[in-house]
Amino acid sequence: MPYPPVHLTLFVLLLVPIALYGFAQAVRQGKVQRKDWGHLLLLLAIGGFFSLFPDISAVWNLLVYGKLGGHCMIGSFPTHSILFSIIAIVSGSLIGMLVYKQQNKALALGLFALATTLFHLLLDDLDDGVITYLYPVYNEPFSLFTFLYTNPANMGFLNYAFAVAAGVFSFAIVLVMNYASLKYLGFGPRYVPFEQK
Numbered sequence: 001m002p003y004p005p006v007h008l009t010l011f012v013l014l015l016v017p018i019a020l021y022g023f024a025q026a027v028r029q030g031k032v033q034r035k036d037w038g039h040l041l042l043l044l045a046i047g048g049f050f051s052l053f054p055d056i057s058a059v060w061n062l063l064v065y066g067k068l069g070g071h072c073m074i075g076s077f078p079t080h081s082i083l084f085s086i087i088a089i090v091s092g093s094l095i096g097m098l099v100y101k102q103q104n105k106a107l108a109l110g111l112f113a114l115a116t117t118l119f120h121l122l123l124d125d126l127d128d129g130v131i132t133y134l135y136p137v138y139n140e141p142f143s144l145f146t147f148l149y150t151n152p153a154n155m156g157f158l159n160y161a162f163a164v165a166a167g168v169f170s171f172a173i174v175l176v177m178n179y180a181s182l183k184y185l186g187f188g189p190r191y192v193p194f195e196q197k
Contacts, residue, residue: 054120093109
């Protein structure tokens, strides 16, 4: 498991650089007002929180029991699963409705929260490959990146090619979700100033 600073660093380096670039360009051109700074800070706060969200059980164990304990479970429920990640899209969308008062922008913020949470799962999977993605349908942990720990001769060429495609496709889906949500919120290569209607 990458440590929280690693998750946050990769969130900034891989998921929001286009948003930061577009915003910096708008600042240089004098197109940014005070409410735009709040818009950026909300995006970074949501993304930062949900990039660490699957490890919330570690925080819980630290607060309640005084030790980290297992970081992948809350009781018998795995926090590193797609089902648990749904909390991110629901919470992000609710926050978006409170702030934007527009359903589409709220859903875009929820999608951004989901993308950052799924990115966390993929990073943990790259590290040790014990993610219970499909809980409760399939309760055993598995890795999308088995090809990193073996070679085509051991897996068979077709299985290896499928594993590579599945791993790359999963990262691509998360990056597309991230970019689409950022673009809709106005954080593309050119920042669109925030307007609350």
